[in-house]
Amino acid sequence: MNMQTKDDRDKFHRKPLQVKAAQQLLAAYGKPGPIETVPLEESDGRYLAEEIRAPHPFPRFRRSGMDGYAVRSEDTASAGSDRMVWLDVIDEIPCGSVSGKTITPGTAARIMTGAQVPEGADAVVMLEMTELREHGGRMQMGLKRSIEPGKNVTPIGFEVQEGEILLRPGRRIRAGEISVLASFGVHRVPVYRKPRIAIFSTGSELLTVDEPLQPGKIRNSNTYMLASQVREAGGEPFILEAVMDELPLAKAKVEKALQEYDAVVTSGGVSVGDYDIMGDFVRSGSVDMLYNKIAMRPGSVTTAAVKNGKLLFALSGNPGACFVGFELFVRPFIQQALGSEQPYLTEWTAVLDRDYTKVNAFTRYVRGSVEARDGVLYAIPAAVDESSVMVTIKDSDCLIVVPPAKEATPAGSKVNILMLKGNRL
Amino acid sequence: MNMQTKDDRDKFHRKPLQVKAAQQLLAAYGKPGPIETVPLEESDGRYLAEEIRAPHPFPRFRRSGMDGYAVRSEDTASAGSDRMVWLDVIDEIPCGSVSGKTITPGTAARIMTGAQVPEGADAVVMLEMTELREHGGRMQMGLKRSIEPGKNVTPIGFEVQEGEILLRPGRRIRAGEISVLASFGVHRVPVYRKPRIAIFSTGSELLTVDEPLQPGKIRNSNTYMLASQVREAGGEPFILEAVMDELPLAKAKVEKALQEYDAVVTSGGVSVGDYDIMGDFVRSGSVDMLYNKIAMRPGSVTTAAVKNGKLLFALSGNPGACFVGFELFVRPFIQQALGSEQPYLTEWTAVLDRDYTKVNAFTRYVRGSVEARDGVLYAIPAAVDESSVMVTIKDSDCLIVVPPAKEATPAGSKVNILMLKGNRL
Structure with a gap:
């Protein structure tokens, strides 16, 4: 023995x-x-290993935000509910095409959402606000409202300027990051090896x-x-x-x-x-x-x-x-x-939802769930949180940090909580 | 055209x-x-397809919660700071072993954390609280404090009763669920096909x-x-x-x-x-x-x-x-x-952290981040949330639900938010 x-x-x-x-x-x-490199399609959930800067502004060209007509806003200045302005439709611009024409006074071009706004035009008028007619052998669009300059035109670099930092190393790649990487042509993604x-x-x-x-x-x-x-x-x-x-x-x-x-x-x-x-x-x-x-x-x-x-x-x-x-x-x-800037669990303050009666000389990390009600974040300790207990792990969204205490912590107390990544929110 | x-x-x-x-x-x-069946090791992130009930109570046997000595609590009743009680140590029980001996009056057994408490004993005294001596050719442990019945003994079924539902179909399998499945021997896991x-x-x-x-x-x-x-x-x-x-x-x-x-x-x-x-x-x-x-x-x-x-x-x-x-x-x-009981995003109420100035006849789902400060959950709308904008997706923890409104929604308003699963908490 x-x-x-x-x-x-x-x-x-x-x-x-x-x-x-x-x-x-x-x-x-x-x-x-x-660092290793993986195809974009396999980068989901990985951690970026290099800073990604925008190789070009985004959008790269003046982009139409509507289906409608590209116009010179000054041409529409005199339009009103009792005065229709008519403009000659000189082109039609689908997405992905670039018009060879310039919008000159008295003209407009049919344009699709997402297409490049042609030279000369400074606004896009919604299709729903327009009428169409044939007049003297030419197609014309008419409108009864004046359009301010820039209307429905997303300027170059509206979202991102050239050279701007898009993503930093250590960032976990999810749907939003993938959207960024794809938009800027990063089809081979540098990631940290797991x-x-x-x-x-x-x-x-x-x-x-x-x-x-x-x-x-x-x-x-x-x-x-x-x-x-x-x-x-x-x-x-x-x-x-x-x-x-x-x-x-x-x-x-x-x-x-x-x-x-x-x-x-x-x-x-x-x-x-x-x-x-x-x-x-x-x-x-x-x-x-x-x-x-x-x-x-x-x-x-x-x-x-x-x-x-x-x-x-x-x-x-x-x-x-x-x-x-x-x-x-x-x-x-x-x-x-994995280069993470925030390697530790996110620490928040929440309101304890029910009394926590155990006392201890050491800080206690109590498994709990979280719930927001009327703007207040509540932390609900698991009914049983003995260290040996396994069944409550699965229901935990957070660890409630109960500092060393000689008395029970009453419901309504402010407590720090560590949000678990595998939470069920 | x-x-x-x-x-x-x-x-x-x-x-x-x-x-x-x-x-x-x-x-x-x-x-x-x-439904398909996958090995436990590959079940991570999958969705359970069948109800899992406990095939046995958990723990299955009276389990020692401490390293120490299994005793009959009544034997310790007379112990005190000025009166040491000595018990003969008749066995040593490591984890995974079952003692063939019964703890009779005047005896105790050395026992490890997690081991099965022997017949006759109804409490475990911590090793740190004991002394050891050889006395008349026998090993004896001594203690100066009385121990209440049940102390440091986890009863059978403390966590889970036999037949209890452990996990329901549609549950996403994460670390906590894997712990449950492993504990009950579910090594082939029925999951819904993706x-x-x-x-x-x-x-x-x-x-x-x-x-x-x-x-x-x-x-x-x-x-x-x-x-x-x-x-x-x-x-x-x-x-x-x-x-x-x-x-x-x-x-x-x-x-x-x-x-x-x-x-x-x-x-x-x-x-x-x-x-x-x-x-x-x-x-x-x-x-x-x-x-x-x-x-x-x-x-x-x-x-x-x-x-x-x-x-x-x-x-x-x-x-x-x-x-x-x-x-x-x-x-x-x-x-x-995937059989999920809660197929929709979790809806919470939060406090709007800054004015949201856009007005619309339709409900708006505004990308935002969340943050808890002093027990209050704040939702912070993205600076730019045009539908065409891609760069803010990556920073979103939630969608802020802004109902149809004719006026701006001021900071401090209560708003409903839908928590995104890919949040960065």
Whole structure:
């Protein structure tokens, strides 16, 4: 039987670090990674690696905002409800065509939405406001209202000036970014390579998801959950064979992974028990420990270490704590490797929707949902938020930050919340 | 030269439908599609197709919440700061093991976090609260505090009772759902097949993204943007060759696509100009028109039609209007095909952060960002929100719903907002 030793006792006297201090320590290791180029169609969800500037103004030409007639506004000055002005229609300009004609006094050109406004014209009159007639062998359009200069004409560079910065590096590419890239002909997109994250679970109590149940054992769920979180954060997850409760084996596996991947994430084995393999590993001298206690709940045993500039995140094995540990520490690393300007979760202030009665000496990150009612943002803590509880993760939009407190936090209090990216809004 | 006809005039007299009425019309065609099964590791982002019930309670056994000693709480009743109680340590229970021993009066067992609490014990005392000694050849643990029954023991079914519904069909699978599925051994996941959406752009003014610029022409950006939106909504996009401005050709292509795909989305060609091919197509009798005008800005010309139960969404070619039309009409269809219970964008109330000065007879869907400050949710309209404007799409978290108004909407007003899924929170 394995009994307590002095080393065991040392485990209890870990020095807790504040979350932000831990994030700062880690930030030294998060640097944008190598760049690769992907076709625009495959750039969805990737992170831009270079600044994109406008190679030309947008629009590039004076663009008609309406279907109608391109006119000289001064020609319409005398029009009124009792006085129809007639102009000769000298051309028809579909989208994509450029008129060879110039609009001279007394003339107009039929023009489509999006087409280039012809020389001489300075306004477009809506088709619905016009009439058409044949007069002396010529087609004429008539209108009863005067049109101000510039009406329905989008000027050159209205949206974007030439040389303007369109997108900065680190920006996640979604529908709006794709629209920008396509509009400016960026068909090969420079993106950061997805950081490759190795994931291990520890503990011989873990069954794989397709194994039959056995007494006392539980199924490994954290590695699958972590893989999903890695993907959502922009990384590429690699689930490696579970690390069993044997130090030399675990050491060899983790060290190899630290060489081959951009970072290693483990779950479990970091508390104070005899089988806390990751704790033992971090103390073994094989890696340099950054911290092994965080002043937070859940997951105070969350540990990090570094070897040859590569990070090892040893998260708690409790599903709730594992989830939170990823969001607070691993996600920022992945985001930094993708050049993100805002690697941390967005922090907002919300109104607590119901009493939160737990008290703690550490800051608590409580899973919760959010809801806006009448302009007020409410944060609703999950009914059960034990660190070991797994089922409430799926219903969480945010983490409610409950500072160390000796008393319950009543409903109506202002609380900081960290918005989760995988929210269900 | 193509001139105005009676048919042109008819185009102007479209009957505008309210957005919600249009959504109701479309809802008749959105039904959950076929089911397929994917490995858990590939289920990320997919939509669950069957109800998942708990095959067993969770936890399945009385689980230790701490590293420490499993005890009979009554044995500790007499412990106090001046009175140490000593218990014989009769076993050591790592995670995944089941003890063959029963904790009888005067005994305890060393136990790890997550391990099954042995018979006889009803509480776990933290390792940090204990001392260890050898006494008369036996190992004993001592403590100076009494422990209440149930302390640090998670009861069977604490999180989930057997038979409880864990996840309902239509639920998007993210990290939290994956954790649930893994925990209950669902390694093959039934999901709805991604609806296959054909995407066309119309108009001969469009250059592909890798073509050199030509006078008067613009690059096709909408199809790439739509493909990204389809993916985000849970569908599978297929970009088909652009439909040129020729009715018989367009008709053949769109009809073929309506047969082969679950729905067809086009951008452009729906306004009142002579080259408005999708308008002509919808009027051609080849499909049954559902509507060809919506009481909204941007995108009032947004059109939908049906053929053999398949939907054709003919969106505006203006990028802003195309984006909004997708979010209001196409996204719900895709979500319905995925069994989603909430196919529409989440509607919240926020406080308008600055004056919105445009007035309109139609409801306006203004691109905006959101921000919570001191518990209040603010919606910030984009500086430029012309329907033709593309650059502000990328910065939008929401659509601000500005009802028909004769006057500007001042800062501080309560406004409804539709949260965009691709938000940057």
